[in-house]
Amino acid sequence: MSLGGAGRGGDIAVVGWAHTPLVRHTDKSETQMLMDAISDALDPLGLTRADIDFTCLGSCDYITGQAFSFVSNLDAIGAWPPKRDSHVEMDGAWALYEAWLRLQEGDIEIAVVTGSGRSSTGDPSLIYPMEMDPYFLAPLGADPLTFAALQARAVIKAGIADERKMAEVAVRARGKGDVDALLTEEYMRQPLRRHDVPPITDGAAAMVLTTGDRARQLVDRPAYITGFDHRTECHNPSFRALDDSPSTRLAAEAAGLGDGPVEIAELQAAFTHEELLLARVLGLGGDVAVNPSGGALRANPIMATGLCRIGYAANHIRDGGHRALAHSTSGPCLQQNLVCILEDTP
Amino acid sequence: MTRFVANTITFPYKRSLGPVVGAFMTAMTERRILGIRNGDQVLVPPMEWDPATGAELAHEFVEVGPAGTVTSWTWVPSPSEQHPLDHPFAFALIQLDGATTPLLHAVDAGSPETLTEGARVAPRWRGTRLGRIDDIVCFVPGETPEVEGVDTGPAGEPVARMDYLASITYRNPVPDATDRATEASKEHRLLGLRCPTCGRVYAGGRGYCPIDAIELGPDCEVDLPHTGTITNYAIVTPVQYPGQTETEPFVRAFVLLDGTDVIVPYSAVIELPADEMRVGVRVAAVWASPAEEIDEGGGMGGAWGALVGWIPSGEPDVNDPDLVNRIF
Numbered sequence: 289m290s291l292g293g294a295g296r297g298g299d300i301a302v303v304g305w306a307h308t309p310l311v312r313h314t315d316k317s318e319t320q321m322l323m324d325a326i327s328d329a330l331d332p333l334g335l336t337r338a339d340i341d342f343t344c345l346g347s348c349d350y351i352t353g354q355a356f357s358f359v360s361n362l363d364a365i366g367a368w369p370p371k372r373d374s375h376v377e378m379d380g381a382w383a384l385y386e387a388w389l390r391l392q393e394g395d396i397e398i399a400v401v402t403g404s405g406r407s408s409t410g411d412p413s414l415i416y417p418m419e420m421d422p423y424f425l426a427p428l429g430a431d432p433l434t435f436a437a438l439q440a441r442a443v444i445k446a447g448i449a450d451e452r453k454m455a456e457v458a459v460r461a462r463g464k465g466d467v468d469a470l471l472t473e474e475y476m477r478q479p480l481r482r483h484d485v486p487p488i489t490d491g492a493a494a495m496v497l498t499t500g501d502r503a504r505q506l507v508d509r510p511a512y513i514t515g516f517d518h519r520t521e522c523h524n525p526s527f528r529a530l531d532d533s534p535s536t537r538l539a540a541e542a543a544g545l546g547d548g549p550v551e552i553a554e555l556q557a558a559f560t561h562e563e564l565l566l567a568r569v570l571g572l573g574g575d576v577a578v579n580p581s582g583g584a585l586r587a588n589p590i591m592a593t594g595l596c597r598i599g600y601a602a603n604h605i606r607d608g609g610h611r612a613l614a615h616s617t618s619g620p621c622l623q624q625n626l627v628c629i630l631e632d633t634p
Numbered sequence: 635m636t637r638f639v640a641n642t643i644t645f646p647y648k649r650s651l652g653p654v655v656g657a658f659m660t661a662m663t664e665r666r667i668l669g670i671r672n673g674d675q676v677l678v679p680p681m682e683w684d685p686a687t688g689a690e691l692a693h694e695f696v697e698v699g700p701a702g703t704v705t706s707w708t709w710v711p712s713p714s715e716q717h718p719l720d721h722p723f724a725f726a727l728i729q730l731d732g733a734t735t736p737l738l739h740a741v742d743a744g745s746p747e748t749l750t751e752g753a754r755v756a757p758r759w760r761g762t763r764l765g766r767i768d769d770i771v772c773f774v775p776g777e778t779p780e781v782e783g784v785d786t787g788p789a790g791e792p793v794a795r796m797d798y799l800a801s802i803t804y805r806n807p808v809p810d811a812t813d814r815a816t817e818a819s820k821e822h823r824l825l826g827l828r829c830p831t832c833g834r835v836y837a838g839g840r841g842y843c844p845i846d847a848i849e850l851g852p853d854c855e856v857d858l859p860h861t862g863t864i865t866n867y868a869i870v871t872p873v874q875y876p877g878q879t880e881t882e883p884f885v886r887a888f889v890l891l892d893g894t895d896v897i898v899p900y901s902a903v904i905e906l907p908a909d910e911m912r913v914g915v916r917v918a919a920v921w922a923s924p925a926e927e928i929d930e931g932g933g934m935g936g937a938w939g940a941l942v943g944w945i946p947s948g949e950p951d952v953n954d955p956d957l958v959n960r961i962f
Contacts, residue, residue: 315636315807323847337847353643353804363844410804413714418645418800423655424679424767427798429716430738434725437708477708478746522685526727526736527677 299500299634300391301510304333305599307493310587313408314490318352321492322364322404329400329494333506337366341396343373344387346380346403347591350415361404372396379403379556380493380595381616381626387497388516397502403592404492412488412590420620421524433485435525435620437477440561442530444479448568451479454560458483461563461585486558491589493596500634511602511612511630515543518616518626525621533569536615536625540570543627545613550629552577552604553613554597558584562622566615570627576613580604594618594626601630637808646876647798651765654682656794657695659765663789665779667757668695669733678733679767699730700779701756706736709746716800718772724749728773740772748775762786765793811841812937814852819939822921824858826896837896839937858896860919862889862944863952865897865960869908885911888961889944897960902943913958914951917944 306328308314308321316324322345330336343365349357358375367373374390376382380403387399413431420426443449455470465483473481503510519535519542521528540546553576557563563585567578579585581600584593594616601612609632616626651659654670658680661668670680671694678698683690707726713719718740726749727736742758743749755773761783763769771782811827816839818825826835827850829843837858842849867887872880885908889898903911904920920942 317807317809320809320842320849323842323849327847350802353641353802353806363840363842364847366845366847368845406806409806410802411714414716414800414802417716418802422647422649422798423651423659423796425738426800427766427768428718428725428738428740429714430725431714431716434708434710438706438725438727441706441708475709475711477710479708524679524681524685526679526738527681527685 299512300388301498301500301503301512301634302598302602302630303496303498303503303506303510304329305493305495305602307589307592307596307599308491310489310491310589312488312490314406318347318357318404318406318492319360319363321406321490322361322402322494325402325404325492325494326364326400329496333496335398335496335506340365340398340400341372342387342390342399343371344376344383344390344399344401345373346376346378346383346401346595348377348405350418351405351407351409351590353409364402365400378591378618379616380495380592381556381598381614381628382518382594382618384495384497384595384598384628385516385518385626388513391497391499397499399497400494401497401595402492402494403589403595405589405591406490407488407588407590408490425524432620433477433480436485436559436562437480438525439530439621440479440484440559443561443565446531448531449561449564453564454484457560457563458585461579461582463582480559484560486584486588487586489587489589491587491592493589493592493599495595495599507606509606509608509632511605512632512634513628514631514634515545515547515627515629517542518624520619520624523619523623525623528621530621531565533565533622533625536566536569536622536627539625539627540613543629545570545627545629548611550576550611550613551609552580552601553615554581554583554601555579555615556584556594556597556617558588558593560585562617565622570613570615598628598630601628605630605632636810637813638805639808640803640805642801642803644876645798645800645802649796649798651794651796652682653693654680654691656792657693659793659796660789661697662767662769663763663765663793665700665759665763665781666697667699667730669698669730670694671696675734676732677735678730678737696732698732699757701754701777702728702730702733702737702773704741704749704751704753704755705729706751707741707749709749718768723772726755726773728755739767739770742772742774756780758782763789764796765789766796809839809841811850812839814855815839815937816939819921819941820924822940824860824891824919824941826856826858826894827854828856830854835894835896837891837898858894859892861947862891862898862917863957864888864903864911864913864915864917864944865890865957866913867903867911869911883908887911887944889917890957890960897962898938899961904943904945906946912951914953916947916949916952918947920945
């Protein structure tokens, strides 16, 4: 195994993944959702929890409303005898990044990563301000919808989007609706209408990652991770150009997006204008299918939304595709961005 | 039908401000707004570091505003309880005169039709200012700052800390196994669940085996003994955070139930002073009478229901050096 340049990994692949039903409201606890997702990811591979060498879970205490909620989530991984385990207070896509790094040590073969969240538990407009700048933004109750609206206005002003194009994104993502009718709806936060905004979704996803030799034993078409990088920008959107996403551009360059064409791009765009901005920044042409899964506008299980993007990109490889891009994001106005390139050959 | 329970959690943070944010907040009490110089730029709100490079900035403050220009905005038709105003308003990016970056704040603009990019706005100050970003209630159209109510003047000394209090209500499902254990506790039964795969038994209404990761239903229920041995403990000296009702040091003990591998964690122990607590004490369960029961149960909370805790049984201590390791 050899390590490539910045963001290029060794011979490591996604061999399977699963998600729970992605629904507006579930009766299951986060731990129960994870139990289902992990079993559903392992079973088709003929693996059990005893085969897992390393786990990394992505979740968020503020969403759960419980300190150290990841401790009870460990019940889902069968951590006896004790396992090598880690946690990120981030989307499961970043848990995957940590597992990808860990597997490059070369001493272990199989990792499971998860992302999980029950957004229905509380009111997102009250929870997320607590994650903003605590001195200047949180005391104003600055909510995600407000930040998204301010970014949408900047993206429209730059000519990258308009309200009609945004409605077209919503109709395509959800596979329903009429653009002209949607444009007559009231604004939630000008220029955003309800169709521009993601649903509130409960859900969990689990993904199995292995080194290359093991991957080829387990499945016919592993999705090799050939590039992986994430970058962040200043925490306060006031200090950023909201009609651009330089961290996405840098992450894509480091992950090697420019080394060849991709057939699909799964972008974590929770708001319609984010998809248009990200496609522009990544230089995706009309021949690239953007969010064939429906993306975050169809289902937005926060803390698992990004991991699901990587999962759908891996499905594309499994089903005969050659190269796919997956993206995840975190923070207000696309503050931090992650790009993962998946291919059918290492 | 799964039962849901609502919990309201408050987050009472006290934040130290440091030399840059502290200077800004102190100036706010004087009805002055400070930026910080970063090369040709004046950053508002001031940062300790260059947002692009992370280089530390010299503490060269520049007074800006108080009036400014709206560079972008969005209308909030239904304010939340955390928002600065309780009627519809705009959140706007406001470039204060002399600043090169915009500040996010509320604008009390009446209706979205009256607000445009390029609109001029000025602060409406609170009469009593504490050194917070919301010492400015909001901005109002025009060039002239306002003060709401009686002006009680600037802070007597530099502002070094700010309080932040958020309150969030969460609704979470209660697992059926928890409800069954709570109900059984009212009949003074300590309910366990035996995993059919590994044979391990769990108490506390946990509805699954964490080793085998399978659900444990009513067919897995077993009755557990009401006697055991203290394996380990902590003496907690209460810190008076909001919501803390304890005032004196108290014990939380781990109890190994007789003839099982089941540990009841974080248990209250009555009629045993904290300074007489020790590993190996034999104990028996104490149950609340129906009259003593409170909403949260007998005192331990959650699925333990009417179990108040444990009382020394008077039997001789167990002398086993391995006991202390049993906390799971």
